[in-house]
Amino acid sequence: MSERLLSFIEIIFGYDRKKTPVLAGLDVSLAAGHTAAILGPNGAGKTTLLHLALGWLKPWQGDIRLAGKPIGAYPRRELGCWMALVPQGEHIPFEYSVLEYVLLGRAPHLPPLAMPAEKDYAAAFDALEMAGIAALADHSLLALSGGERQLVLVARALAQQPRLLLLDEPTAHLDLRNKSRLIGVIRDLKKQGVTILMTSHEPEVVLAVADDVLLIEQGRVVAFGALDQALTAKNLSRIYGLPVRVVPVEGRKQVLWV
């Protein structure tokens, strides 16, 4: 059993104390170096779970530990060096260039009030290369397509050089080529020892990258475990409420649902 990097211990969380909690009795932990995927229907609490992992939301009850230490005990900047978030989308009304925007990922590595230096520019460029959008470096953020913007958010998180990467539906707006590129990025990060926690609505992406899967439905864990054991036809049919089949195609598992 490998080392536990991120543990949710008996978590109960909701946005409104008068209503039923959004997540209840969450008790899972993530192995260091593994890629874990969270699957669940819309509104199941996937993004909430990522925001809890980030330390942005605080649970009503329970404990979230990063490398054995409660997440609230980390100084803000140190936590920023530990983990990065790729959100579903961001609204930006100003004309940043792609490079300026990706450079913001260097913030936790800089002393307060310092300006990014040459090595930060280098890291930002590497991140752009890795995300496959180096050619867009000088483009305005407002001129990009939805998929390109998503890759910019990925690049910013890469520039942060995190040990734990949180991805919120990273492939939602990507075409097939960019999807496959992102899968490559996730695999590369894994090879470097980065732990990844991602949400997804796409079983084929999950099948391609995940070691572990967490299936949730209405804030409750339906199954958590290794890909082969947890991602079953029965579990998927249950959380999505429609018949889903898992079949081998050309020696690989595929999820059929239409």
Place this chain on the structure above:
Amino acid sequence: MSQITVADAVQPIASRKTAPQQTAAQKHTRQRLLLGLGLLVVFVLSLLVGRYPASGLIAWERLMGDELAQRLVLNLRLPRLLIALLLGMSLSAAGMVFQLLFNNPLVEPGFLGVSQGAAFGAAFCIVFLGGSAGAVQGLAAISAFAGLGFSYLLARRIRYGGWVLRLVLAGIAVSALFSAGLGLLKYMADPLRQLPEITFWLLGGLASVTWQKILTTLPTILTGLLVMFLYRWRLNLLGLTEETAFSLGATPGRERLLLIVAAVLPTATLISLAGMVGWVGLIVPHIARRLFGADARFALPAAMLLGGTFTILCDDLARTLLAGEIPLGILTSFFGAMVFLGLMILQGVRAQR
């Protein structure tokens, strides 16, 4: 767990690719130097321009020989110029900070109840307390800060929406209340004596500036300007959605509050001193962004320089164009809008989605 970072993995590409960005930064530095130089020239020329001994520039020999001219330059023009400079810098910087923090290109530095609060305070003083210059300034400052305070407290009580939306809503509501009060005061004011005074105050102007007023207001103004300047890169971070800013190691709530205070301190101080000098805080940040891009690391210092130059030029016109003083607010609005329109038409507007 092995710790190979992303940078290590693809290092060779890095050195090759940084070159164009460095030249872009150098270009920015050159442009900023030009702006700074422009400001300096405008400042010196403005000291020499006026209506004594005749309209236009005073000759150097005359200035050296004429004691009255020297006193005029040192005791009237210099303090007024300094305040115009600080006013332009502060309003522009505060405008840019607000537009970034509120993620809204249409807010101006007085919108959190500050401008309307100051206007109400000044009018109240003119109608009920006799309206000596010092009292007007004091009461305007007090009610400007009260406006901010109300907005902040109200925002904390609003039950829905994110922090930014709550502050915007509270600011709008508080401004509306103060502006209703201002309307009432104007209605009650003596139309021959008090109403013109209120109107002139609302149009803004720097005629009453003295060295003493500068010295008492300087610490707040400089503190605010310095904090905004030091935060110029980090500001970009605080303009992001809260969870993203948090994920990048910021403490959005606390840092944003600090910057709001840093932006409002000089704004409120200067509005109470100079009246409502409109449009500088709204338009100069846009011009700066159009020239330098959205990154506040370059755009904020540029906005400060541009705002200072612009306000000095407008004030030069205000005091020299006619024998009487033209209210500064009229000129800043007029020329601000003209320059802005010109820039948009010349450079073309890219869609702001």
